Amino acid sequence: MKKVSATVYGLLLILNLPLQAKETDYLDCIETHLVQLANDAMIAKLKERCKHLVTQEANQPGALSRRFDKERNSAFNPYVITPHRMNYILPFTYTDSINTDAYQDLNNYADNLEKSESKFQMSLKVPFNEDPIFSKGDGLYFGFTLASWWQVYSNNISKPFRETNYRPELFYITPINWRPLSVSTGAIIGIEHQSNGRTQILSRSWNRVYAGFLVEKQNFAFAFVPWIRIPENKKADPLDDKGDDNPDIQKYMGHFEVLMAHKWDRYEVNLMTRYNFTSNNGGVELGFTFPLWGKIRGYAQYFAGYGESLIDYNHKHQRLGIGIALTNIL
Structure with a gap:
């Protein structure tokens, strides 16, 4: 058997x-x-x-949410500064068209501007709430960003800072309990002032209110941020201290920004673009970070269009720069 x-x-x-x-x-x-x-x-x-x-x-938080979670762990430490936008130093940049028109009334200044210059940006934010305000993970922040263009390669005009922009803002950001196609979503609303701190003919500034929609999935983040400019009174004379320094700024800067960032391994690419469909003007900025040593990362940046800085809001040019990034977006 x-x-x-x-x-x-x-x-x-x-x-x-x-x-x-x-x-x-x-x-x-x-x-x-x-x-x-x-x-x-x-x-x-x-x-x-x-x-x-x-x-x-699929339900794991994306890279942007993970960044905010890490920041909350140290945000109220008095010895820690929390980054907002990217922090970087570009010792060398080159533009195909330096803006000399804005400086024509300054003797011997415009003709001695060099197309090569340095650029850097420092950005931080301060949280107001440690516990949720309206929903889990939300936050109210004060942010401040300083960007500067330094004529360090000009020998005939004492290497001045050609332009510095100051950008304080107050904003609220919160996740949204809506996950189409397994993506995470969020919203941001804020008010900001942007100025170059100059007077009379070199003065540039504007105020705006913005509201944005955020989307993230794994190591990709996307934001659509439209804004409304807060109107100012017209100047009776161009040399007046009060009034609108640049009434046509939205013609060149547009009415919205689209922001994207993606990282893989130890590399990250980010994109900013804005556009005005009526005037067909806008600008685009592309950045790429790569590992160097420790927390220091290499950073390459390319800009094309209008509005890289406030003094250049109506000046079209291209710029390529190379340097280091102290922080990433994601």
Whole structure:
């Protein structure tokens, strides 16, 4: 008689069935299906486990949310400064068209401007709330960004800072409980002032209110941020201290920004673009960071269009720079 496995033999004892030689084919069939049932159960369990892991991974917060979570852990430490926008230093940049028109009334200044200059940006934010205000993970912040263009390669005009922009803002940001296609969403609303701190013919400034929609998934983040400019009174004379320094600024700066960032491994690429569909003017900035050593990262930046700085809001040019980034976006 054909040998029967312990599994089948145990089943026969439970069912109180006799073991006869003529039934060996039948028993082989039972054994085969018992093994198959065990495999099916294991496969079902494995499928359930994988489904859980995939769902769990899809619901993981994106890179931008992970950044905010890490910042909250140290945001109220008095010895820690929390970054806002990117912080970088570009020792060398080159533009195909330096803006000399804005400085024509300054003797011997415009003609001595060099197309090569340095650029840097420092940006930080300060949180107001440690506990949620309206929803879990939301935050009210004061932000401040300083960007400067330094004529360090000009020998005839004492290497001045050609332009410095100051950008204080107050903003509220919150996640949204809406996850289409397994992406995370959020919203931001704020008010900001931007100025170059100059007077009379070199003065440039504007105020705006903005509201944006954020989307992130894993290591990709996207933001659409439209704004409304707060109107100012017209100047009776160009040399007046009060009034609108640049009434046509939205013609060149547009009514919105689109921001994107993606990182893989230790590299990150980011994109900013703005546009005015009526005037067909706008600008685009592309950045790329790569590892160097420690927290220091290499950074390459390319800009094309209008409005890289306030003094250049109506001056079209291209600029390429190389340097280091102290912080990333994601």
